[in-house]
Amino acid sequence: MSNNATAARRSTVYLLDQILSEGRLLSECLAAGALDRLTPEDRARAQRLTLETLRGLERADRLLESHLKRTPALTVHNALRLGTVELCHGEAAHGVVNSMVEIVGRSRKHGRLKGLVNAVLRKVADEGPDAWPKMRVPRLPEWLREPLIAAWGQDAIKGMEQAHFTGAPLDVTLKPGAKAPGGDALPTGSVRLQDAGQVSALPGYKAGDWWVQDAAAALPVRILGPQQGEQILDLCAAPGGKTLQLAAAGADVTALDVSEARIARVQENLKRTGLKANVVTGDALEHQGQYDAILLDAPCSATGTIRRHPDLPFAKDGSEFGGLIELQARMLAHAWSLLKPGGRLVYCTCSLLPDEGEVQIEEALEMYPDMRINREALDVPGVESDWITDEGGLRLRPDYWPERGGMDGFYVACLNKSV
Structure with a gap:
């Protein structure tokens, strides 16, 4: 990623907040101009990072559980999730950790937690890349998984979840x-x-x-x-x-x-x-x-x-x-x-x-x-x-x-x- 990557990451955290807290679809956020201030390159990067984080959210949360005594505020949690996914996808630890610390540190509400972000992500950088591929394929939420299993069976749903996790060409x-x-x-x-x-x-x-x-x-x-x-x-x-x-x-x-x-x-x-x-x-x-x-x-x-x-x-x-x-x-x-x-x-x-x-x-x-x-x-x-x-x-x-x-x-x- 470029040195400018923090802007795309900050926008990604915002999009994750909107989706996971407000129940807004990514398309709605984009239509409302959520990424309009970014360069075309950074807009594409923020969208990609948002999709990658959502696909890997279950794995990211499982990795973070062992390093958190309690779940932090959503914005901080989403910065940790994004950082975890990037680290486990092979991004350099220095750039990822510094970006997430800066994003959280600039927040009036959450700035005091930048030390936590730094410590947790450095532990994830050491352990996560090896653990990530051994974890189960993320599952659909139960409200959707249950009716789909009833319709198509367990094996089919596992195949669908693998397709969802892999993404689409x-x-x-x-x-x-x-x-x-x-x-x-x-x-x-x-x-x-x-x-x-x-x-x-x-x-x-x-x-x-x-x-x-x-x-x-x-x-x-x-x-x-x-x-x-x-x-x-x-x-x-x-x-x-x-x-x-x-x-x-x-x-x-x-x-x-x-x-x-x-x-x-x-x-x-x-x-x-x-x-x-x-x-x-x-x-x-x-x-x-x-x-x-x-x-x-x-x-x-x-x-x-x-x-x-x-x-x-x-x-x-x-x-x-x-x-x-x-x-x-x-x-x-x-x-x-x-x-x-x-x-x-x-x-x-x-x-x-x-x-x-x-x-x-x-x-x-x-x-x-x-x-x-x-x-x-x-x-x-x-x-x-x-x-x-x-x-x-x-x-x-x-x-x-x-x-x-x-x-x-x-x-x-x-x-x-x-x-």
């Missing part, structure tokens, strides 16, 4: 005929880069040849199979990866999202890639029209994206699940009313909870006599037969493709409307 979707910015082609058609670095500096980014999109997130559009000139509605479209896929296929796309800020990101992505769509800010439950096909990426718990967003289990507690499940059912019902007879609708969520996927579709199939699930639509390159569920949907999980770096958790179903 960068996946991109190419415009037709565009050249990949390096990396390896995945069976489903995405391209994966293991050590991508700064995304905007990669070949083809400025030219709009590709966009960032997890391999799992790219499958719903491939399953929908958009055709040239079809009128397709992308509900809950932001940040726009699926809109770009639909537009690149030549469809007449309406991209709708309730958030003006998020819709702005869709417009930015369309501009960069040179693709066209009708972008609308509005409530999905109030939208009107008739469409040949609809993609509903419904609001959900996002539990399938923890390998990319390790802040989620710490910022949430599961209390919103009931409301989300009810909202998904309402959105699916309204979307179905917007679909022309003979049309098709792809319902998907980036959730690992069956209540937000398999159960929603089972109940919908019982409720709507003109709805049929289209198993044949799942016959796309790279989809493995054991990913297909009993009711005919597609279940994707982070423990799949472990040798390739995993994938986000998703549920996808293609629904046909009778004529």
Whole structure:
């Protein structure tokens, strides 16, 4: 790290405070300008350090327990956690310890504890790097672990937790005929880069040849199979990866999202890639029209994206699940009313909870006599037969493709409307 690293570390401690105390997601903190005063390099560093610390939080706490008589105030604790993770990832002890002592020492409330920080981190520097790899893979919190074990079993959850701890490589979707910015082609058609670095500096980014999109997130559009000139509605479209896929296929796309800020990101992505769509800010439950096909990426718990967003289990507690499940059912019902007879609708969520996927579709199939699930639509390159569920949907999980770096958790179903 540069000599300037203390600024990034200070911001990291602040972000950890916000996530672990205030229950704010990292994305919310960033949108509120938490890192705006940093240089681009230090912004990237602070984000990386925050993610690494959250992924290793359980291990860091176990290492610190033996050196603390009592748990210190959260800001001090988070400085110790960050320092522990950095030391156990091989950062030089001198720079890490000095930064953490300076960060705590500048605090009016906690400055008197800088000696404690210095002493504890020097002990961690001696013992931690050897102990770290021998510790168990950090576990999900019980509020989430228990329902996931009930759904998928102990072995699957251990595999998911390993994927969460490892983190995620960068996946991109190419415009037709565009050249990949390096990396390896995945069976489903995405391209994966293991050590991508700064995304905007990669070949083809400025030219709009590709966009960032997890391999799992790219499958719903491939399953929908958009055709040239079809009128397709992308509900809950932001940040726009699926809109770009639909537009690149030549469809007449309406991209709708309730958030003006998020819709702005869709417009930015369309501009960069040179693709066209009708972008609308509005409530999905109030939208009107008739469409040949609809993609509903419904609001959900996002539990399938923890390998990319390790802040989620710490910022949430599961209390919103009931409301989300009810909202998904309402959105699916309204979307179905917007679909022309003979049309098709792809319902998907980036959730690992069956209540937000398999159960929603089972109940919908019982409720709507003109709805049929289209198993044949799942016959796309790279989809493995054991990913297909009993009711005919597609279940994707982070423990799949472990040798390739995993994938986000998703549920996808293609629904046909009778004529």
